[in-house]
Each structure stands twice: as structure tokens, then as C-alpha cells.
Amino acid sequence: MNEIKEVVVVVKWSGKEYPVDLTDQDTVEVLRHEIFRKTQVRPERQKLLNLKYKGKTAADNVKIGALELKSNFKLMMVGSKEADIEDACRLPEDVGEVVDDFDDAEEREESVENSAVYLAKVQRRVRDYKINELAPPREGKKLLVLDIDYTLFDHRSPAETGSQLMRPFLHTFLESAYVDYDIVIWSATSMRWIEEKMRLLGVSNNDTYKIMFYLDSNAMISVHVQERGVVDVKPLGVIWALYKQYNSSNTIMFDDIRRNFLMNPKSGLKIRPFRQAHLNRATDTELLKLAEYLRKIALHCKDFNLLNHRKWESYHPKKNS
Numbered sequence: 001m002n003e004i005k006e007v008v009v010v011v012k013w014s015g016k017e018y019p020v021d022l023t024d025q026d027t028v029e030v031l032r033h034e035i036f037r038k039t040q041v042r043p044e045r046q047k048l049l050n051l052k053y054k055g056k057t058a059a060d061n062v063k064i065g066a067l068e069l070k071s072n073f074k075l076m077m078v079g080s081k082e083a084d085i086e087d088a089c090r091l092p093e094d095v096g097e098v099v100d101d102f103d104d105a106e107e108r109e110e111s112v113e114n115s116a117v118y119l120a121k122v123q124r125r126v127r128d129y130k131i132n133e134l135a136p137p138r139e140g141k142k143l144l145v146l147d148i149d150y151t152l153f154d155h156r157s158p159a160e161t162g163s164q165l166m167r168p169f170l171h172t173f174l175e176s177a178y179v180d181y182d183i184v185i186w187s188a189t190s191m192r193w194i195e196e197k198m199r200l201l202g203v204s205n206n207d208t209y210k211i212m213f214y215l216d217s218n219a220m221i222s223v224h225v226q227e228r229g230v231v232d233v234k235p236l237g238v239i240w241a242l243y244k245q246y247n248s249s250n251t252i253m254f255d256d257i258r259r260n261f262l263m264n265p266k267s268g269l270k271i272r273p274f275r276q277a278h279l280n281r282a283t284d285t286e287l288l289k290l291a292e293y294l295r296k297i298a299l300h301c302k303d304f305n306l307l308n309h310r311k312w313e314s315y316h317p318k319k320n321s
């Protein structure tokens, strides 16, 4: 395999400069996703003025290496961000909602997991992303990583208060999980909104459990998937590199979007999305059932690599562990 070269592009936008780390293997589309992360200007709204390939505006599928950019190339961008608070709150998770989730895509998932280009990106996150620890890790605990939108909270339905949109049994679930797991919240939105939501839901100041830390979209990486272009995923390697006690044998991650697991397909459990809170508030018991699953695997399974979370509902300790 050819050596992967790091490329830094300095994006100039609205009078400020934003350095973006890439590799020569990345495409222009990946660059756009990275710019989105830094500026909140959505990829389709970015006009990259001086990014040329063979004399023309570089298309999204052109590799960064092919552009032969000078080091610290200054890229001029025009574009406006989502000023609207609601939009910012919604993005970018809904980008993936338009298309079906890939439930049957195991082979593809495996191939992304070990790609050197993406592992290099994970390393860059490890190097650059600053984790603000809210509670220390505890000796001997496993790790639970939770998405927010549609996993713990219906962020779309209209409601008067946060509690009306909260998934039923949220606090019971977190309290139960906390017995065996250190808990991390990872949402593809901004830190400001994660903090806001967690406060709104009464998670950040609960007496019965603690959240270890929050991760936002800046801890995610963009990967290229043949059938759908560039998608943003949540690589557990970012956590594992900084907290060596956790690894694939003792970590589980919940998300309503399976593509978020692309770097760690075996560690992900796709939760049924909690939508239309007003209709489903009375009947949704996913979190109760999942609390029980978490308890059982913590007690009976020494190596989570042996589990198939797609079949969590039929897990029996004696048979599977």
C-alpha cells in the first residue's frame, strides 16, 4: 500500500481561517464534510472558489492528492451557515435519514473498519479533539456510548417541555446501566446543543448516575462508502486510544443510525428510533428492555466480540456467552 500523506488546507471564510486536516487519499467531498464540521456551512452550500482541477472547479470525487496543493494551501470559501437554531440542532444526522439505513451491509462495514486511511483519521481526532471529562472512569466498568436524537429523545416533535420528548424510562435506564458501565454521550450535533439537551432532560445533574463525558460531531470522521458517497461516523477508536481500559471486548454503542457504526460494526446496537413522542410515549419500552440486556451481558459475557447485537432481543446467557 502507498504511504498516506497528510495535507493541511487552510479554509478562509468570513474573515477567519480554519485549518482542515486531510490525507491525499481523501476526496473533495470529504474536504466539504470536514469544512462543515469546522464552520457549520453545509457541504452543498459551500462555494470553494479557488479549488481547481485541470483548470476547472474540482468535482467532489477528485482526490486531494490529484490537486497538487501547496502546503497550507489557502482555500477561499463563500457560503452561509444554518443560522437557525433548530436547523443546527437537526444537523447533520438527518442527512442520513433520507436514505435507508444499511442493515444488510456487513461485508462493506468490515472493509471500512480496517482501512489505513480511516485509522489515520481516528489518530488525528485522538490528537486534536479535547475531551472534557465530567466524571472520572471507574475501575472495572464497561463502556456504554449513547446517541441522543431518536435514541434518547425525539428532537423533532413539537412539545412544551423536554420531558415530553424524552424517551420513556430514560433515567431508569441510565441508572441501571451505570451500575456496570461508564456512560458516554455522543451526538452528531454541536457541544452546545448536547449540553443544552442533557440539561433539559435532567441528565447532566442526576443524582443516581453520572455521564463520563460528551462527544460531538467534531470527534466523528468522514468515510467514503461506495454506494452512498461520504458519510460521517462515530469511531470508538477515539475513546479507546485515550482510555485504554475500554476496547471492543467491553464496549457497546447505541444509535438509531447503523452507519454510525461503520468503523466498529460489531460494537453497535441499532436501537429502534423514538419518534412521534406524543403517540409513542405511553408504549415505548425499548430502554427498559435494553437495560436488562446490558445487565445480562455485563454479568454473563466476558467478551462482547462474541455477541451479535442484532439479536439482542433473543439473548440468553446460557446459550450465547
Ligand code: MG
Residues within 6 Å of the ligand: 093, 147, 148, 149, 150, 151, 255, 256, 257
Ligand atoms: Mg440518532
